[in-house]
Amino acid sequence: MKKLLIICMLFSLQALGQAQTVAIDKEKIFDLYQNQRYAEAGEYLKTSYSSETTDLKALTQIGYCFLMAGNNVEAEKYYAKADAIQPGNLPILFSLASINTRRGNTEKAKLYYGNIVKLDSNNFIVYKLLANLYLSDKDSLKMVYLLKANKLVPTDGDVAADLAAVHSVYQNYDRAYEVLNVAIKADPENLVLQRSKLPIANLLKKYDEVIASGESLLKDNKDASVIKDLAKAYYYTKKYDKAVTLFRQLEEMLMQNENTLYFTTLSYRNLKNYKMATLYAKKTIDEAISPNTSSYYALLGLAYEEDEKFTLADAAYKKGLQFNSNPNLYYRLATLHDTKFKRSKSAMNYYQLYLKSKPNPKNDAEEIKFVQARIEQMALLTK
Incomplete structure (x- = not known):
């Protein structure tokens, strides 16, 4: 992959040499690329061309070098010049959006991604990236972009997990479950998706599924969220002993909270262990009260x-x-x-x-x- 990238860059340099009568030391550039000294490569190309150059390939090549070097200020300057020369160029717009995302200028990033959507309304990547710019799951535009991305590529795990989370916020648990199901069928080994599905399956009262999946996931890793969902499934199926064992594991991991302590109390009460039920009722109260x-x-x-x-x-x-x-x-x-x-x-x-x-x-x-x-x-x- 690294060699392929360098070869592509060399082709670009060859094109640069043909576009303008500029002396480019290709061996020097090759060495800088190969050793990932992008900042030096950018400075070398920058000094090789006039600051007033309108050569599109030169501008994007210099912008790319600075982008790879982490110099977002210089990278944006050259890509912006390229955008002014050739508006609507998708790679340039993507680069400008990416730079502004890195710099925290989300509104500018949204603007550039929005321009890409106008040119290519079926671009899955841009909808995915746009959705990531909206931090709140309650933002209506985040749902809009996730729905479009999911429609284009329903098997993408990242989009499926994010869309399921948004559906859950609006209590659309059936839709969240279905979105995850489609993605899991395409990638059965995706443990992130399986973990995301557990709390939703619990809410839909699919307890047997939660138990089977949860026990399997715990063989891979003792994840606190999995333990919690599995414990609740055991509680709802009246397997209180197993529920207590798992809830107590959360305490050992220092991952208990008011909700898990409450279910532990209920489990002990149903087991008629009133001494422990009393103890955990007090723990629940203490957990619910802020020390402040x-x-x-x-x-x-x-x-x-x-x-x-x-x-x-x-x-x-x-x-x-x-x-x-x-x-x-x-x-x-x-x-x-x-x-x-x-x-x-x-x-x-x-x-x-x-x-x-x-x-x-x-x-x-x-x-x-x-x-x-x-x-x-x-x-x-x-x-």
Whole structure:
């Protein structure tokens, strides 16, 4: 393949030499290509031609060298000149689209690919590349381009997997399943497609298929997503022991989540193992609660307090304590009850709880000093 590429380039260089009376050292260029020194080749050709050259083959050859060298700025400059000389040239448009995709200029890339579609409405590759420029599966244009690409080449695995994902977003599970089926029949050894099909087959209640395919896939690799889908299929077919075994494997892999822990709880409950069901119900609750929840309530309470909605602030701070004994929450409650509600007894209680909650000695040094001093003051006042 490498030799073929070099031969093609040499033919292009021969054409360049015939097109203009420019002295090109073909042996030098051959050596640069063979050793993949494309940047040097580009600079050599660049200096061999005038900056005002309108020779299309020269411009595209120089642009290609810079493209291969990763110099997208120079590559785009030469391809853009070539495009101005000969608009509608598909290879040039593809190169410009590719360069802009690499540089993150997706809108320009879409424009160039759009021009290709106008010239060649049955170009599978351009629809595939266009679809990849739309990151969200909810983007309607992504579906449009994937549908066109899939219609042209229904056996392409990448397009089939992406289209199935989009169909799934819109809950068109039957269509997603069929798209994957066609591609899998063309490539039965494509494990990516088989893994993509498992969650969709589960949603369509094709549990026996999920079990057969899932067990086969696990022989190749212990993929967490496969284990999850297989475990769910065993749960739905009331094989709770097997479901639990697989869900526990996810924990060993540290790949559990709220959903898998919930199904583990249900599995133990159906096995009448209420002790483990209780344990996993608690794990599910812990997984569902963000470790930052108490901080969010602290922020909410502070916003209420600054808006002088003190009762709401008090409720927010207390709600936050239900999730975590955050020192900041005790401090906010203490100062709120001390300065706004004038409730000395409850303020004293919160100040003491603040110190017991072990605030950071370094980061909270000023607050700790204030609280200690305030407790002493309040103690003297109560004597």
